[in-house]
Amino acid sequence: MLEPTIGKGLRATGRRLTRTRKAVLALLEDTHQPLSASEIYSQLQDRHVAIDLVTVYRTVNVLKELGLVMQLDLQGQSRYELKEGRKHHHHIQCRVCGEIVDLLLCPLKKLTRLIEEQTQFIVDDHTLEFAGFCPKCQ
Amino acid sequence: MLEPTIGKGLRATGRRLTRTRKAVLALLEDTHQPLSASEIYSQLQDRHVAIDLVTVYRTVNVLKELGLVMQLDLQGQSRYELKEGRKHHHHIQCRVCGEIVDLLLCPLKKLTRLIEEQTQFIVDDHTLEFAGFCPKCQ
DNA sequence: TTTTGTGCAAATTCTTTGCAACGGC
């Protein structure tokens, strides 16, 4: 149940806790998988929640701004997953069936500092995603 | 000058070395930056090479199949760079000006094996890209 | 009752496809 906390976060930025935002959050909470906008849309249809695909896009962007949701770009499509205080992590996706498995690791802390020294960039973020063939699809 | 080698590679697969393929290769050879399809298109316009954007897409795909070109997906857009026998590497892109700098490293060999053990996936590929602010844009 | 959020339609961006004409080899 994220709702109370979220209500606050929304109100603090002059935004509102609406039916559709609740529905998107509840779905992400239940599925615990990174979902694309159209997957969120159709899974909400299945739950008989009337929502427009446009609203899904707008909602995940608001949730991202609030820091509640993480956006990942996998195989040329954006997917969204709940943060829920989860540790920073990465994913592997099956090229055949699309299954996504969490990798509860990130070997890039030291490397990031090294890159900042070498390039004089300030490193803001990184993407690290693996692709391959899951046990079933091999 | 990649042309002779490339001509062979193309012919070996029943393909042809054409004006447009030469032009795309020459551009990638000169710029030495990962370019998007539309950047390739407009930079060829600047060079007074008549080519259709569709042909750019088809060309980079052929070059990718031949193993001459590397495709990277940065910030929701595909970019292409010459391999030219270059070592596997990654990139950092500036969020403001879009500049891309090569990172001549990859810390993921051991990790890949570990992931294969842990997940039973066969790991096929990975993406590792950094984003941040370049010295000029900080 | 004010201001934010939503749905609908339409636009935008990136990429792919179908097909007749063109051009390597």
Added chain:
DNA sequence: GCCGTTGCAAAGAATTTGCACAAAA
């Protein structure tokens, strides 16, 4: 001359925008 390649038009997928109406606070 054969068959792969190109340009053009059009389709397709993912995402964004404009605007009037609906609904939180």
